[in-house]
């Protein structure tokens with residue numbers, strides 16, 4: 642793609658090119674022009690590219706072949722309760738996916754914290770130790786599984802963020818985040834934003850519901866959360882565990898009834914066994930020293946650390962559904 646032949650190929654629209662080939666070609670051509678103008682290449686994280694693929698307008702992605710690494714199909718949302726009407730955009734059932742994990746090193750006490758894109762790291766002054774002094778290879782595992790991808794309406798999320806009660810809740814969570822930054826002596830970390838905390842919290846409720854409903858062990862389910870006003874909002878829940886648990890079609894079957902799954906997850910979020918203490922938690926309270934979570938504890942939102950992509954930090958039930966202490970900041974709220 643870097644040599645001159647690509648330019649001639651892209652410079653005119655050929656009638657035999659399909660729309661997908663043409664759009665790829667146009668993207669390459671736009672990048673070439675950007676580079677010729679002296680701009681840096683537009684770098685995207687792996688997570689960003691993955692979400693863009695799932696958000697693409699195609700109804701079928703990848704090949705439905707036994708040896709295929711990736712195959713996903715768009716599925717109708719089906720009946721949704723009044724609470725969920727207008728919030729969901731699209732449902733994609735991922736029949737096949739492959740996850741490759743490599744161990745790069747290790748830390749003690751504190752883990753290296755990824756940012757919301759999952760790629761660069763927040764500077765927590767944590768140094769990752771290499772696995773060995775002479776490192777020429779890394780241990781890696783390859784797992785195959787299946788998944789459910791849900792994307793959410795950007796307009797619904799923007800309208801929710803404009804509500805005064807949501808802004809007040811945002812200030813409370815940001816106050817806790819600022820105290821946490823001060824304690825850790827971090828200067829350049831930025832608050833990940835309310836949509837990210839909302840989707841992360843909802844994702845945990847969905848994982849717990851799937852585990853209770855269909856018998857998957859919760860630690861066999863994992864998440865990828867993407868929240869960006871430019872590229873979209875989505876949650877990918879997937880099974881990618883060694884063994885057969887993630888490859889028998891159970892998760893995809895559950896995804897076909899997404900309305901019911903979502904209703905059960907929202908019901909789970911209303912009340913925690915630690916309420917009202919859990920719902921009344923103030924993130925900035927110096928006595929509790931739990932500065933990142935809002936209404937979240939082991940009784941409701943916390944899941945296995947290996948399942949959560951952000952180590953169970955920055956979660957809040959009050960952004961998802963009304964709680965006993967914050968009844969008016971929820972995204973899924975009948976009165977809104």
Ligand SMILES: [Zn+2]
Nearest residue numbers: 913919938941
């Ligand atoms: Zn709780």
